[in-house]
Amino acid sequence: MHFSKRVEFIRRLVQAGAKQKLVHALEKLGTLQSARILRQLRAYDQKLFLEVLLAHPLLDQILLDLSYEALPEVLAHLSNEQLITILSRMPSDWDWSFLEQLPQEKQQSLLEQLPTTQREKIAKISQYPKESCGEIMHPEAMSVKASALVEEAIQTIRQADPQLKVFYLYVVDEEGHLLGTVPLRSLIRENPETLVSQVMLGNPIAVRALDARTKAAQMVAQNKLLAVPVVDEAHHLLGVITVDDVIDIVEEQATEEMYHMAGLSKDDRIFAPWWRTARKRLVWMSLNLVTAFLAASVVGLFQQSISKVVALAIFMPVVAGMGGNGGTQSLTVMTRALALGEIGGREVWRVLTKEVLVGLTVGAITGLATGLIAWHWQGNFYLGFVLWLAMMTNMMIAGFAGSMIPMTLRTLKLDPALGSGVLVTTFTDVFGFLTFLGLATLFLKYLV
Structure with missing residues (x-):
């Protein structure tokens, strides 16, 4: 229907x-x-x-x-x-x-x-605080004292609220400090007269109430958990975050990062009032307008070259567009890696070098294809050569910018996805036009 x-x-x-x-x-x-x-x-x-x-x-x-x-x-x-x-x-x-x-x-x-x-x-x-583990936790964590028997623990679970989601049984001491966890499957297998403290898994993975909720998502994903306990600074058990909460966190985080990369507010949804959406988008669009004029000013520096070789205007969007796409690819990979905690301090330069080399390789191949097309179309070998050099250079810059911008934002304690798309596009547009038109000006006597 x-x-x-x-x-x-x-x-x-x-x-x-x-x-x-x-x-x-x-x-x-x-x-x-x-x-x-x-x-x-x-x-x-x-x-x-x-x-x-x-x-x-x-x-x-x-x-x-x-x-x-x-x-x-x-x-x-x-x-x-x-x-x-x-x-x-x-x-x-x-x-x-x-x-x-x-x-x-x-x-x-x-x-x-x-x-x-x-x-x-x-x-x-x-x-x-907003977006903390404490804000999203379920305060009714299923727990028993370490001195309880397995039989008593099972009875506690049976008497619990049917709405309560139970994946693990948490073991605490008399003061409520978290000591360990017992998976339900293990609990059922044990002798009813066994102490819970004898079957629990010690040193449980936990998050603190004031930690960012994304840390809970990372813990669940990295350790293949169905739930993660929430504790205070003294390690008292406060609540639990379950896997369905983590799914919500991941979905919201993915949406937020996607929106930030495009310069959108996370509140900008399909049914939001038009005036609120326009107000929120106007900020980043105004910044985008400034960057567009920056790119236009670079083009303005080479008006004489363009007037002498009109074919340059045909291929300018190709150089800038390919750089923008390459930068967005590097940006997406880097933003995801930062969000999942896959990159530490030592890996930064290795990843940066890799993305620059990828840009160089892709730029050399696509630039060669574009240069051959330009040579065949316009009948000028040097035009194709300039295009090849410009695309190779701009794709290297795209790989560098797409990797460096989110890492720089993280160093400044900002969201790595915050407006990164706008900044990367600015880099590739400005340097794409600068390298292409700059090289064309150097080879101008061979292009006319």
């Missing part, structure tokens, strides 16, 4: 108040598709949608799958009492994700109406 037809089908079920049919249809579609449909409904139908499903836990998952820019708009249809109904069903880390999207005064009003234990859990999560 076409997406627009699905939206219309759901709208009719909502208006008819057919709760059972609506739930059945949405379960078949899945929560992600259901969230997309909710976003497409008109305001009145969105309100009906929320009212019909208010008492059903499926609504919680649909709301969680809404994009951050759409969530405040949808939540605005709910009264405080209705929001409390939804929040009371959710884990505290999800509660905070919701509350963050609401105005400050409404946040405070809702917090006052929540049960004391839930309010305290939310308060703990909200105290951590």
Whole structure:
């Protein structure tokens, strides 16, 4: 069924108040598709949608799958009492994700109406910095004392909240310090009368609450974990970050880096208001305009050469375009490597040398092909020779710029992807025009 037809089908079920049919249809579609449909409904139908499903836990998952820019708009249809109904069903880390999207005064009003234990859990999560491990952790980590028996540990898991995701059992001492972990499979195999401390894996991999959340993603990926515990400075167990949280982190990080490379804000999404998108893009586009005039000024230095050999204007975009593409390739590889922590201090110059050599090789081959085409087309060997030299030089510069710019930004404690695409393109345009037109001017008497 076409997406627009699905939206219309759901709208009719909502208006008819057919709760059972609506739930059945949405379960078949899945929560992600259901969230997309909710976003497409008109305001009145969105309100009906929320009212019909208010008492059903499926609504919680649909709301969680809404994009951050759409969530405040949808939540605005709910009264405080209705929001409390939804929040009371959710884990505290999800509660905070919701509350963050609401105005400050409404946040405070809702917090006052929540049960004391839930309010305290939310308060703990909200105290951590943005994009830290503490902000995204689940505070309900499954743990037992080191003195517990395997049988007692299994009973603890059985009695836990069904919504709690359990991948590992964490072992703590009497003061709550993290001592080790026990995979569930190992727990089931052991003798029930064995002490948990005898079967645990010591020296557990953990992240601190104030660490950047990307560190948790790296830990999970590098060590093939399903979850990683979160501890404080004294190594007390505070919570856990699970593999599905890591998937969200990786997705957001990939989106953010892709956006930054293009000079976009991470909040620039498809359904964001046009005026907000225009305002955010204008900053980088203004910088791009400045760099475009910089490239244009380089071309202006060689007006006389271009006027004498008009064919130069034909091949200028080829030199700049190939350099831009080569620089973007180096930039993409380098940004990914920096994000995954694959490059240390010793590898920097080796990687830089490799990218320059790749640029030299690719430039020599593609430049030779371009030079032969120019020679055949324009009937001038020296034009082809100048093109070959210019493309080879510019591709070397592209490899250098694509590698050096993100490393320099990281050294300055900035996001390596931050506007790198704009900067690399500037380098390849300016030096591409400079080398091509500069060499053409040197060989001008052979080109005329």
